[in-house]
Structures are given as C-alpha cells and as structure tokens.
Amino acid sequence: MKMKRAFFVYSFLLIFLSPVRPALGQTNTGVDAGKACPFSIVGVWRSDVTTQSNPVFFSFSPEGWVTLLGHSADSLPQDFEMIAEVRYKLDKPAAPRGIEFLAARGNDAFPAGATLLKILEYSDDSFTTLDPVTEQKTRWVKERTERYFLTFAARNTPGQGGPAFAMWTILDGRSPRVEALGIRTATGDAGKTEPTFGPIPAELYDRITEDEKKSSKDERSKDGNVIARFELTRAEFEATHKIYQAWEKSAKTNVLPAGDPYMNGMEFLRAAAEGLNPCGEKAKLLRPTQRERDEIASGFAPLQRPLEYIRLMRKKNEELHIKDVAFPWQWRPMIQSPAQ
Numbered sequence: 001m002k003m004k005r006a007f008f009v010y011s012f013l014l015i016f017l018s019p020v021r022p023a024l025g026q027t028n029t030g031v032d033a034g035k036a037c038p039f040s041i042v043g044v045w046r047s048d049v050t051t052q053s054n055p056v057f058f059s060f061s062p063e064g065w066v067t068l069l070g071h072s073a074d075s076l077p078q079d080f081e082m083i084a085e086v087r088y089k090l091d092k093p094a095a096p097r098g099i100e101f102l103a104a105r106g107n108d109a110f111p112a113g114a115t116l117l118k119i120l121e122y123s124d125d126s127f128t129t130l131d132p133v134t135e136q137k138t139r140w141v142k143e144r145t146e147r148y149f150l151t152f153a154a155r156n157t158p159g160q161g162g163p164a165f166a167m168w169t170i171l172d173g174r175s176p177r178v179e180a181l182g183i184r185t186a187t188g189d190a191g192k193t194e195p196t197f198g199p200i201p202a203e204l205y206d207r208i209t210e211d212e213k214k215s216s217k218d219e220r221s222k223d224g225n226v227i228a229r230f231e232l233t234r235a236e237f238e239a240t241h242k243i244y245q246a247w248e249k250s251a252k253t254n255v256l257p258a259g260d261p262y263m264n265g266m267e268f269l270r271a272a273a274e275g276l277n278p279c280g281e282k283a284k285l286l287r288p289t290q291r292e293r294d295e296i297a298s299g300f301a302p303l304q305r306p307l308e309y310i311r312l313m314r315k316k317n318e319e320l321h322i323k324d325v326a327f328p329w330q331w332r333p334m335i336q337s338p339a340q
Contacts, residue, residue, distance in 0.1 A: 037235045038094035039122050044069070044077050044143040044335070055337040056083065057143065064088060066101065071337045076173045077145045086110045096122065099129065124233065145333040147171045148237035149322070150276070151229040152269060152314075153208050154307035161303025163208070164265050164310065165200045166272045168241055173332040179241075180205045181248055183265040183306060195303070197261040197268070198251040209324060226307055228314035229322045230285060232276070240275040247271070262302040269309055286316040 041060045050056060055071035057080065066088045069080035086103040090096040096119045103110035117129040125142040147170070154164035165182025180200035185193050208225050232240070247268050250256050256264045273287045288296070288309060296308045314321055 037124055037233075039090075039096055039127070040124075040234060040238070041088075041090060041093075041096075041099075041127075043234075044145050045140045046143060047140045048138045057335065058140075060088065071335065073337065074334070077143065077333055077335055078172070078174070084110070090119075096127075124235065143333070143335050145172060145335070146234075147328065147331060148232040148234065149229060149327075150232055150237075150240055150272065151209075151227060152273075152310040153205065153225065153227045154310045155208055155225050156307055161195055161262055162307065163200070163204060164269070164306035165205065166244070166269055167200070167205055168237070168244060170237075171328065171331050173334075176329065178202065178205070179244060181244055181251070182268065183261050195261045197256060197264040199248065226311045226314060227321075228310055228317065229327070230276070230317065230320055231322060236276055240272050243268075243271050243275050260302060262306060265306045266302070266309060269306055273313060285313075285320060288312050288316070 042062045043060060045058045045060065047058065057069045057071060057077070059067040059069055059077070059080075061067070064087055065085055067085045068083040069077070070083050072080055086101055089100045089102070091098040091100075098119055099117050101110055101115040101117075103112055103115075105112055116132070118132055120128045120130050120137065122128070126140060128137055128139050130137050149169040149171075151167040151169065152165075153167060155162035161183070163182065163184045165180050165184070167178060167180035170177040181198070182200055183195055183197055184200055184204055186196045186198075187193055209227070247256075257267065258264050270288075270293070273285075276285050276287070292312060293309070296305050296312070300308050
C-alpha cells in the first residue's frame with residue numbers, strides 16, 4: 001500500500017493544527033445535552049486535515065475498522081484507494097464521549113498502540129474531537145455516500161384484496177438495493193391461489209411502480225395503485241429496517257401474530273410508519289392517528305385496510321412524497337476533493 005499518502009494524517013491524530021468550527025445540525029454536547037439521535041459513526045468522513053494536497057478520507061465500518069482512503073477524482077467512494085486500516089472503538093457507541101484508535105504495528109498515519117481522543121459534541125453529520133495532550137480540536141464531517149427511501153405501495157382491486165407492502169431502497173451509485181415485505185397472492189399447498197404475508201418478489205414491486213409511471217391518473221385514485229414514497233435519514237432507515245428484519249424472520253418461521261395475512265399486513269405497515277422520525281430535525285412525517293386507524297378498521301373490510309392506510313399516509317404527507325419522475329435512480333455519491 002502507498003503509505004506515503006497518509007503522512008500528513010499524522011498531524012491530524014497527534015497535533016490537531018486546524019481550529020474547530022461550529023457543528024452542523026442538531027448537536028449533542030454530552031449526556032445532559034437534550035434529545036438527539038443515537039450517534040452513528042459508520043460511513044465515510046473527512047476531517048479538518050483533509051485538503052487538496054492531502055485528500056485523505058476515513059471510512060468507519062460497523063465491525064470496528066477505520067480505513068484511510070485516498071481520493072480518486074470521478075470515482076465512487078467504494079473505489080477509493082485503501083491506504084491503511086486500524087481498529088477503532090467508541091466508549092459508548094450511541095452517545096460517545098471518547099474514541100480509541102488501535103494500531104497493532106503502527107504505520108505512517110497511526111502510531112503503534114492506542115490513540116485516545118475525547119468527543120466533545122456530535123450530530124447526525126459531524127463530530128468534534130479533542131486531543132487531551134495537545135488540547136487541540138478537530139472537526140469531522142460525514143460524506144453522503146448513500147441515500148435511503150421507504151415506499152408504501154398497494155394495488156386497488158375492486159371487490160377483493162390486492163398486494164400491499166413496504167419497500168426499502170438504498171442508492172449508492174451502483175445497482176439499487178431493494179427489500180420489500182407485505183401481502184401478495186401465492187399458490188398454496190392445495191394448489192389454490194390465496195393471499196399470503198412475506199417477501200415481495202421484484203417482478204411485483206417493479207410492476208406496480210412501472211404502472212405508476214405509465215398511468216396518467218391521480219395516484220390516489222380508487223381505480224389505480226396507491227404509492228407513498230419518502231426519503232429517510234440513516235437513523236430512520238436503521239430504525240425501520242429493524243422492523244423489516246423482525247417481520248421477515250417471523251414470516252420465514254411462520255410465527256406471525258395473526259392468521260389473517262391482511263391483519264398482519266396492516267400491523268406491519270403501521271409498525272414501519274411508526275418507526276419513522278425517531279429523532280433529529282428532519283421534516284416530520286404525519287402518521288395516521290389512533291382515531292383515523294379506528295375509522296379505517298370500522299369502515300373497511302380487513303382486505304382493504306392496508307390499502308386505505310397507505311392512501312391516508314400519502315394524503316397526509318403529499319408534500320414529502322417523491323414521485324417516480326423525481327426519484328433519483330441515477331444518483332452517484334461523487335465526493336469532491338476539497339479546494340486548497
């Protein structure tokens with residue numbers, strides 16, 4: 001590996017020459033600083049030491065590794081050159097007050113052994129460290145390398161229940177990653193087509209979204225598909241994706257809470273919606289109230305309730321809904337080398 005490119009990072013870790021600037025967004029300055037999102041260090045960061053002459057970025061993995069990356073113009077972050085890799089550990093991952101870097105043998109960037117820094121404050125996209133020896137501060141800023149979306153979709157089939165599901169989409173500049181779970185029809189053991197709750201195949205969710213692109217009707221029309229799509233923060237994605245994982249496991253092991261797939265679908269959609277906006281300053285999605293859910297339950301048969309729930313989610317959040325024509329399928333996380 002080309003260790004020379006990491007030489008200037010040494011000053012970042014041990015000297016901290018750059019002055020700190022105010023943090024962006026909601027900031028937590030300690031355990032009593034008020035309500036804030038759980039801190040997430042996973043991702044690609046730049047620090048005050050990142051300059052055009054020293055374009056080194058830091059990729060923190062959930063497994064406890066931090067990789068130094070050399071910037072490559074017009075390349076995706078996944079293709080940046082790996083310069084070095086060491087271990088890291090936060091004292092309290094969700095609300096840290098210190099971070100430790102551990103290099104077994106040391107290199108041009110990290111001395112052998114442990115380097116401990118205090119964390120003075122953090123937000124969704126930045127944190128500030130203090131070297132207790134030199135008393136110099138450094139600010140880190142997270143780069144945007146992924147985008148997250150949650151889609152609620154259903155097909156209205158008059159007189160009968162249609163598919164209804166929630167779909168998580170991750171964009172990182174390569175092929176989109178999609179996971180969907182909900183209600184669909186399938187052939188049972190007796191050879192009869194019947195509704196079931198479980199994973200939604202790609203051909204089904206593609207067909208519904210393609211139908212939306214081709215249709216000139218209002219998406220809330222009672223004769224067409226109903227789609228409500230929202231962009232998530234990473235915290236929202238992680239919170240709602242845990243719900244997806246739990247329900248997917250229940251579907252695979254056949255331990256769903258109800259025998260009726262439409263009742264399961266309704267409860268799953270509600271849980272996914274309730275997982276949104278766990279914290280932070282992002283515009284809040286409006287979710288159906290208990291009274292509105294009761295009205296859906298009393299006014300519609302179980303097979304229609306998931307669709308009506310999604311219809312109401314769309315109606316309450318029309319300004320936040322992302323239409324297909326505006327969905328950024330071609331988005332690329334192009335990280336620019338900082339100006340000198």
